[in-house]
Amino acid sequence: MKKPMISFENYSFHYRSQAEPTLKNINLTIYEGEKIVIVGHSGSGKSTLAHCINGLVPFSYKGTISGSLKIAGKEAKDQNIFALSALVGTVLQDPDGQFIGLTVGEDIAFSLENDCVETDVMQRRTLEAAKLLDIDHRLTHRVHQLSGGQKQRTALAGVMIDNVPILLFDEPLANLDPAAGKYAIELIDRIHQEAKTTTIIVEHRLEDVLHRKADRIIVMNEGQIVGDMPPNELLASDILAKYTLREPLYITALKHAGCDLPADGGLEHIQKLDIDEFKDKLNHFPNTRAPGKTRHDAAPILELRDLHFSYRNGQQLLKNISTVISKGEMVSIVGKNGTGKTTLAKLLCGFENPAQGRIVYNGEDMTNNTIKEFSLRVGMVMQNPNQMISKHMIFDEVALGLRVRGVPEAEIKQQVNRTLKICGLYPFRNWPVSALSFGQKKRVTIAAILVLKPEVMILDEPTAGQDFRHYTDIMEFLLELNRQGITILMITHDMHLMLEYTSRAIVIGNGTILADDTPANILTDREVTKLAHLKETSLYALAVRAGLEHPREFVQQFIDYDREVRQHGSRNVILS
C-alpha cells in the first residue's frame, strides 16, 4: 500500500477578501513518489490549491478553512509555514523574482542560512546540490546573467538542498522559450526519478508537460476537481475541451480527423501512439482553406535596412537586420530568451537608437526621430500591463495619450468610448483598473495604444500567463484589429500562437534574422527550430509518423480547420 503524502478531505478555502470560496469541497490524495499535473484555467483555484500545500494559504494569504488537509500525516493548519517548508519545496513561476541571493551559490544556500548551518558546511552542501543539477561551475555567477534553463536549475537546487520529500512547481514553463521549457520538464523528471520525490506540477501547457511521463492529471474548474485520472484516459475523454483547456495539438488533430481514441494507452506521447489505427483517417483530414491570409501585394509599411545595435559597453547584440513588413501583415517575432527580440522592438519604437542602419516607415526615414515622433506611427504594448497603467480609472487610462496630445475633451470621450467598445471594456469604463483581472488589464493597455491610432502595433508576449480561454479572446481580438488594417508584430514564445494567428514568422538568433517564412514552414524545419530554441510542432511529427504525403500542408490544414471549428462558437467583435 502506498503511503499518502498529501490528502485533502472535504477541504474548502475562502479568502478573506473574496465573496465566494475559492476551493470547494476538495477530496484528493497524492501518494508518495507520485507525479501529478494540475491543470485548470486562471481563477480555477489551481494556484490556491498549490498554496494550500506549501502553506502560503493560510499563513500568508488569510482566509477560512473547513475540512482537513494532511501533509505527510500531519494536519497542515496546525503547523506553521516553516514546518511545511521542510516538507514541501516550491519552485515559483517567476524565473527572476524568486531569486533571493545575488549569486547562484548564495541563492542555493538561502534555506541553509535560515537554518543557521555553519558557513563551511553550508558551502560544501551548496556545492553538492549544485553538482546534482549541473550548475556547480557557475556558483559565483550573478543569477540575472543566467539563461532561462540555468535559472531553473538554480531555483531547483535551492529547494533540493533541503532534501524535501515533496516538490511543487508553480507554472514552471511560463516565460521559458520552448527549448528551455522542454529541458525543464526533462530535469523535473530526472529529479523525480533519482530522488523519488513526490512531484506536483501546476501548469496549463499540458502538451509540454507530457513530454515526460506523469502519473495522474487533476483538472480544476471553479474551485472544484472535475477530473482526476491518468493522462491517457483524460486525453481520450472530452474533459479538456469541455473546460476550454488546451489539449496537445496532435490529440486535437486526431479528434478532428474523427479517430476513436483508446482510453488504455499510447495517447500521452506522440511517439507512443499506435499510429496505424489513425493513418487512414488522417489521410482524409477535412480540407478548409482559410481565405486570403497572405497579402504579398500590399505596400510596404516598415522597412529595416541593415540595422545594427550594440550595448553601451560595445557588445554587439543585433547585426544585419533587414526586412520589409507590408501593410496589414500579422507577423510573429520568435527566438530564444535573451536573443534581442525585445531590443529589436524597442528600436522600432525609437526607444533605442541603432548603431547603424535605417528604419523607414511608409517611405519616410525615421531613424533619428524622437520617441514622440515614432509614437505617431507605432504603438508598443509591453508584456507586463502593470508597467504601463498609471491612472486609477479605466477611462482615464485610455484617454491619457489623447489628453496629452491636446485633443478636445468631447472628442476624447467619443474616441475612448469607441475604443473601449472594440476592446470589450465599455461596460467597465468607470471601474478602477485595480478591479480588473490580468487579462483585462492587458486589454486596457492595448486599448490605450489603440486609441492613438497607430499604423503598426508591436506586442511583447501578448498572451504570456494567459489560459486558453483568455488566449483565444485576446488573439481573436488582435486578429480583428488586423483585419481593420493595423499591421501587427508580436514577440512570442508560443508556437501555437505563431502557427495559428500569424502568416509570417521572423526568427531571430545569433544576433540576426535566421529565417523569415510561414510559421508552418519554420516549425517543420529541424535546423531552424534547433538553432532558435523553438519546438517542432507535434502536428508535424504526427503527420510524419502517419506517413502523410505532405506533412507541411497537413499542419496548415489542421490550423485552418481548427480555427474554423473554434470560431464557430467564439464571440464576434462588435464595432460601433
Added chain:
Amino acid sequence: MAAEMLSYLDRNSPIHRLTGATKLLCFLMWSAAAMLTYDTRILLAMFIGSLVLFKLSRIRVQEVSFVLILILLFLMINNIAIYLFSPQEGVNIYGTSHQLVHLVGRYNMTLEQLFYQFNITLKYFTVIPAALLFIVTTNPSEFAASLNRIGVSYRISFAVAIALRYIPDIQRDFQTIAQAQQARGLDMSRKETLGRRVKNTASIVVPLIFSSLDRIEVISNAMELRGFGKNNKRTWYSARPFSVGDFIAMAGVAVLLAVTLIVTFYDGNRFYNPFLAGV
C-alpha cells in the same frame, strides 16, 4: 551610465579584499572623526588620505560621477543656505572679524565666515570618497552579513541589502516605464513646462510602484517558503573570516579617530583658529 549608479564595482584591490564588516566599521569611524573635528589640518590630511584610498580601490571617478555631481550640487545649496541663515557664524566661532566685502546688514562677507564654510566643505570632501568607496566596493552579498555582524538584526540587515540590490532593477523598470509613457506622448524633456513635467513624472511613478509591489509580493513569498525568519539568528553563505588586512585597517582607522579626538579637543576647542596668531 545612470542605470548602474551606486552598484557594486568588482575590482581586485586591497579595499575590495577587506570584509564588508571591516569596511562598514572603518567607514563609521572615519565619518565620526570627520564629523567631530573642525580642525582644518586634520581635515586636509584626511581628505588627502581619502583620495589615496580612492586611488587604491581602482575605481575611476567617472564611474561614480553621476552621484558625485548630485552630492556636489547639494553641497553648494547647503553652503548658500548656511550663508543666508547665519552669515556671521564664522565671526562667532573665531572671535575676530576680517571684513572682505561690505554688503547689506549682517551679510557682510568676512574671512572668518569663508574659512568656516571652507571647513564644512572640506568635511564633505573627506566623507564623500569614503562613503562612495564603501558602497561601490562592498559586495552586496556581503552587505547584510556585515551589518548583522556589527549587531544590526538580521531582518533589518536583509531588508537593507535587498533594497540596495533592487536599485538597479528599479532603475531599469523606471527606464522601461518612462519609454512606454513617452511613446504615448508624455514629454519629459525641457520642452514642457515644469508643472506638466512633474505631472508627467507622476504617470511613471504610479506604474513603478505597482510593479515594485508585485516584486515585493513574489520575493517575500519566496523568502518565507524557504524559511526566512524561522530562527532568531541566521548564518551567511558569503560571510568571510577577518584576515590580517582587516585588523590592520580597523586598527589604523581607530588610531586615526583617537588622534583626531586628541588633537581636536586638546585645547578645549573643536576649531583650529588661524586668526588668533594674527591678533
